Amino acid sequence: MVVETAEFEPATATRSKRLVFSTSRANELNDYDITVEFLAASAADSQAAYRAIAELIRTRHARLLEQESKLVQAKIGYYRDLASQLQKWLDASGQASDQGQPSPPASRAELLERWIEANERLQQLEIAAAAVAPTLLSDSEVYVSGPLTTSSVRLSALAGLAVLVSVLLLSIALQTHNPTRRTTET
Amino acid sequence: MISAGEHFTVLLCGASFLLFLCYLAARHPVVFVSFFFIIFTLAWRMSATMFIDLKGPVYSSQLERTVGPGTATVIHSLAYFLTLLPFLYFFRRSVLEQWRIDAVRHRSVPGTISLADVTFIGSIVFIGLLFFDLVYGGSIPLFDRIERFNYAGGGAHRWLFRYGNFLTFWWGTIFAASRIRHGHPDWRMLGLLAATAAYAFLTGNRFSAFYSHISFFVAPWAAVLVLQQTSGATTFSWITRNFTLRASRLAILALAVALAGTVAFAIYNNLANVRGFREGQIWRQAFDRILIQPSEVGWASFERVFLAQQSDPQFVFWFLFQEPIAALRNTSIQYLMFASIGEPRTSAHILKGFQFAGGFPEIFFELFGIYMAWPFLLGAGCISAALTAIMVRSVIRGRFASAFLSVYVLYGFYVMYIGGLLNFVMPLTYWLKIAALIAALTAEAALARMGLALVPWELFRIPKFSRQGKPPP
Numbered sequence: 001m002v003v004e005t006a007e008f009e010p011a012t013a014t015r016s017k018r019l020v021f022s023t024s025r026a027n028e029l030n031d032y033d034i035t036v037e038f039l040a041a042s043a044a045d046s047q048a049a050y051r052a053i054a055e056l057i058r059t060r061h062a063r064l065l066e067q068e069s070k071l072v073q074a075k076i077g078y079y080r081d082l083a084s085q086l087q088k089w090l091d092a093s094g095q096a097s098d099q100g101q102p103s104p105p106a107s108r109a110e111l112l113e114r115w116i117e118a119n120e121r122l123q124q125l126e127i128a129a130a131a132v133a134p135t136l137l138s139d140s141e142v143y144v145s146g147p148l149t150t151s152s153v154r155l156s157a158l159a160g161l162a163v164l165v166s167v168l169l170l171s172i173a174l175q176t177h178n179p180t181r182r183t184t185e186t
Numbered sequence: 187m188i189s190a191g192e193h194f195t196v197l198l199c200g201a202s203f204l205l206f207l208c209y210l211a212a213r214h215p216v217v218f219v220s221f222f223f224i225i226f227t228l229a230w231r232m233s234a235t236m237f238i239d240l241k242g243p244v245y246s247s248q249l250e251r252t253v254g255p256g257t258a259t260v261i262h263s264l265a266y267f268l269t270l271l272p273f274l275y276f277f278r279r280s281v282l283e284q285w286r287i288d289a290v291r292h293r294s295v296p297g298t299i300s301l302a303d304v305t306f307i308g309s310i311v312f313i314g315l316l317f318f319d320l321v322y323g324g325s326i327p328l329f330d331r332i333e334r335f336n337y338a339g340g341g342a343h344r345w346l347f348r349y350g351n352f353l354t355f356w357w358g359t360i361f362a363a364s365r366i367r368h369g370h371p372d373w374r375m376l377g378l379l380a381a382t383a384a385y386a387f388l389t390g391n392r393f394s395a396f397y398s399h400i401s402f403f404v405a406p407w408a409a410v411l412v413l414q415q416t417s418g419a420t421t422f423s424w425i426t427r428n429f430t431l432r433a434s435r436l437a438i439l440a441l442a443v444a445l446a447g448t449v450a451f452a453i454y455n456n457l458a459n460v461r462g463f464r465e466g467q468i469w470r471q472a473f474d475r476i477l478i479q480p481s482e483v484g485w486a487s488f489e490r491v492f493l494a495q496q497s498d499p500q501f502v503f504w505f506l507f508q509e510p511i512a513a514l515r516n517t518s519i520q521y522l523m524f525a526s527i528g529e530p531r532t533s534a535h536i537l538k539g540f541q542f543a544g545g546f547p548e549i550f551f552e553l554f555g556i557y558m559a560w561p562f563l564l565g566a567g568c569i570s571a572a573l574t575a576i577m578v579r580s581v582i583r584g585r586f587a588s589a590f591l592s593v594y595v596l597y598g599f600y601v602m603y604i605g606g607l608l609n610f611v612m613p614l615t616y617w618l619k620i621a622a623l624i625a626a627l628t629a630e631a632a633l634a635r636m637g638l639a640l641v642p643w644e645l646f647r648i649p650k651f652s653r654q655g656k657p658p659p
Contacts, residue, residue, distance in 0.1 A: 022243060022252040023489075027528040037528075039494055153257050153492045156556035160264035163560040164271065171275045 006052035012041035020049045043144045054137035061135040072129045079122040086115040188255045193240065199263040200236040204229060206267065215424040216282065216415065217273040220408035220574050223401035224603045228266045231544070234481035235259050246482040247474060248542055249526055258481075258488035265547035268563045269603070272571040281575075282412050289366060289413055290584035298644040301586070302360045306374045309357065313381050315342040320388060327390035331460045334390035335539070343389070346382070350395070351402045354379060355593050358403035362581055365410050367643065379403050383448075390460065392452045396445065406589065409581035480543050483519070486526040487548035492556060502552045506608060511536045518549040518606035525552075545606020553608070570599045576627070585630040586641040591623040 002024070003017040024038040036053055040046040093108045106114075188196070207229055210218045218225060235258050238244060242254015319340030320326060327337045337343075346353070357375040364372035379399065386395040411424050429435045457468045491497045502521060510517035511524070511533055519541045524532040526542075535541065550559040573596040580589035598610035610616055630640045 018243065018252075025251075025528045028530055039489070152495060152556055153261065156492065156551075156560075157260050157264060159557045160261070160268065160560045163564055164264060164267055167268070167271055167564060171271075171278075174275070175278060175280070 001056060002049060002052045005055070006045075006048045008040075008045045008048050009042060012045055015041040016045040016049065020045075046144045047139075047142065050139075050142050057135060057137060065132060065134060069129070069132060072125055072132070076122065076125045076129065079118050079125060083115060083118040083122055086111055086118060090115060188239070188257065192257050196236060196239045196257055196259040200232055200239075200259045203232050203263040203266055206270070210270070210273075212421040214274065214277065216408045216411050216578065217270075217277050217574075219411060220405050220578050221270075221273060221570070222404060223398065223600060224570075225270070226397065226401065227604055228269070230476075231480045231484070232259070232263060232266060234477050234479075235262050235484060237477045238481055238485050244478055246478055248479060249482055249486060251486075253478070253482050253485045253489075256485065256488060256493070258485050258492075261488060261492065261551070262481075262484065262547060265550070265559075265563050268560065269547075269567040269570070272564070272568040273574070276568075276571040276575040277578075282415060285412050285579050285582050288579070289582045291366060295644055295647070297648050299646050299648060301641065301643050301645060302364055302372045302374070304645060305356065305360050306372075306378070309353075309378045312342060312353075313378065313385070315340075316346060316385050319343055320385070326388055328388050328455065332390060333456075333460055334392070337389055339389065346385070347395075350382065351398050351597070352590070352594065354382065354399040355402040355405060356590060359406040359581055359586060359589055361403070362406040362410050363584060363586070363643070365407075366413065366582065367584075375403075383445075387448060387452060390452075390456065392456050393449050396449055400445075402593075405577070405593070406581045408578045412578060412582060483522045483526055483542050483544035484546075484548045487522055487552060490525060491548075491551050497552060497555060499553055499555055502549075506549075506553065507612065510609075513609075516541065516545070516601070516605050516607040517609045519545045521552065522548065522606065541605070543605075546603050549606040549608060566599065566602065570596065570603075573599070576623075580630075583630075583634070584639060584643060585626075585634070586639075587626040588623065588630050591619065591626050595619050595623050 003021050006016075006020070008016045019039040019041060022039075024036065027035045027037070036050075038046075038049060040049050089105070090108065090111050093111060207218075207225060210225070238254035239256050239259045240254075242256065243252035244254055245251075246253050319342050323340065325332060325337075327334060357378050361371045361375040364370070364375075382399055383396055386399070414424060414427055429438055453472060454468065457463045457471050461471075463471055505521045505524070506517045511520045515536070520532065520536055522545060523535065523542055547559070547563055550563055553559075554562050573592050577589050577592040577596065580586070580592060595616075598607070598616060601607040601610060626640065633640055
């Protein structure tokens with residue numbers, strides 16, 4: 001999905017598609033934050049892949065956010081209605097005792113307790129609804145390292161080869177100039 | 187894709203290393219046999235790295251990504267050369283000549299209980315316990331389709347799979363020492379090894395147990411090869427010399443075929459009947475295990491450190507030695523897994539006791555960087571070669587405590603070459619092992635000057651009882 005939607009540079013697109021597909025991995029840092037790591041053929045392609053990933057996350061989160069908002073709004077509506085009904089019953093229970101009208105389905109103390117609970121829950125849901133915000137993915141949190149290079153392979157291999165040749169020469173020199181020492185131990 | 191030049195370089199480097207191993211087998215059998223446990227691993231891993239480099243991109247089911255193509259073979263082959271090169275110095279011809287002079291060849295006095303006899307009796311009791319536990323326990327993993335690591339077994343079983351390599355090394359030492367002293371090996375030891383192999387087969391082991399037990403058993407035979415190798419030795423003459431009769435050649439060939447068949451059946455049984463793979467999946471699993479998994483972590487590390495230049499030695503040091511996931515296990519592979527598959531998969535695997543293959547030489551480049559790793563690789567090779575030389579020389583001289591303790595110390599390096607382990611130097615017990623080796627070397631040298639041995643071959647004389655009135659002759 002990412003490699004299909006990312007706008008890679010034409011010259012490096014094939015290589016970047018393969019690299020991003022092969023190397024993408026996510027690390028879960030904590031309950032809220034993740035890091036996404038991948039390789040691409042150039043810094044511009046890395047940014048393009050990042051933007052594609054960010055867009056993908058934004059789209060999916062927006063859909064989730066919409067569903068979540070609908071759910072929260074439905075709950076707010078329910079608790080608002082409940083609180084309103086309880087309020088009416090509370091008022092009615094006060095009047096019933098004074099005027100001899102039919103009493104509500106529960107005692108006044110119980111109605112009061114449930115009215116407080118419903119209001120508290122309503123308040124929590126309204127705060128939660130106000131706090132819900134779309135996922136933010138900022139370009140400033142992108143760290144590009146590289147570029148990919150084969151020069152370090154060559155340089156390191158040369159260093160290794162130098163060590164290898166030095167050891168060979170040293171061994172030959174030691175064997176040539178240092179005749180076997182015979183120990184006296186038996 | 188890699189260029190034609192890179193393709194050629196990969197082939198050249200990989201083939202050079204494999205040819206070098208053939209050269210060791212042909213012209214330096216002492217090195218080849220004494221260090222076979224690691225040489226086999228290096229050859230296998232080299233082949234897997236070449237496959238990934240040349241045939242990549244290939245999909246790795248464990249990393250959940252593709253690996254290759256590339257030029258990791260170039261770096262890995264140089265690292266392997268640097269590991270083995272010190273052996274040519276520590277086992278040079280002049281040194282072997284000196285060891286031949288030092289060999290203990292005197293025969294046992296008849297009517298004595300020898301170290302071999304005591305070893306055999308003790309081992310028979312142990313193997314009896316092993317099989318008793320297996321039968322008494324009621325379930326045999328091979329027949330009951332139990333995974334080898336799910337089979338708890340008894341105390342003897344757990345001891346065998348913790349210290350089995352040292353046990354088979356000791357049997358191999360007695361096997362070789364008997365050949366040096368009496369001119370023929372102690373075949374009882376080979377019987378013990380065969381019994382252990384049968385037990386490993388019954389308990390659902392596939393390849394590793396056979397490979398490690400046999401490698402540790404044959405390592406002391408290098409001492410016999412030292413005594414057989416003369417200046418005029420021809421290529422592969424150590425094989426023809428040890429198997430002069432046609433019958434013995436046929437016997438060893440039959441043994442090799444039987445062993446290969448057993449291992450092949452064990453692997454098939456495990457994949458088909460225990461893990462429940464079917465047809466194409468079995469082949470795919472075996473293929474992955476043989477040609478991708480040994481080097482997939484190494485290749486991912488190569489890509490990270492060499493191609494993407496994302497090495498962070500300080501963080502690697504902190505992870506390996508200060509804050510690993512499980513400090514009492516191999517922390518190198520924990521880091522390499524973390525860097526390759528991330529969290530929470532790494533912790534989930536490690537805490538379940540599962541780890542990926544590989545670790546060497548990539549952990550050296552992760553920890554020391556792409557230039558400074560080379561001297562450390564050479565240093566590790568020198569220490570391994572020196573300890574192997576001590577082991578072989580000690581078997582020749584009949585200094586069994588030194589031989590055993592040298593392998594005990596060398597074992598840390600073995601695990602480093604197999605799985606990249608570097609934190610083996612951290613526990614105090616490792617330094618106590620080194621101190622014990624130094625003490626054994628000193629004590630055995632001092633006792634040898636007095637004609638004594640710390641672990642003597644002849645332990646005690648069997649008392650002779652004669653008929654009354656007739657004195658013993």
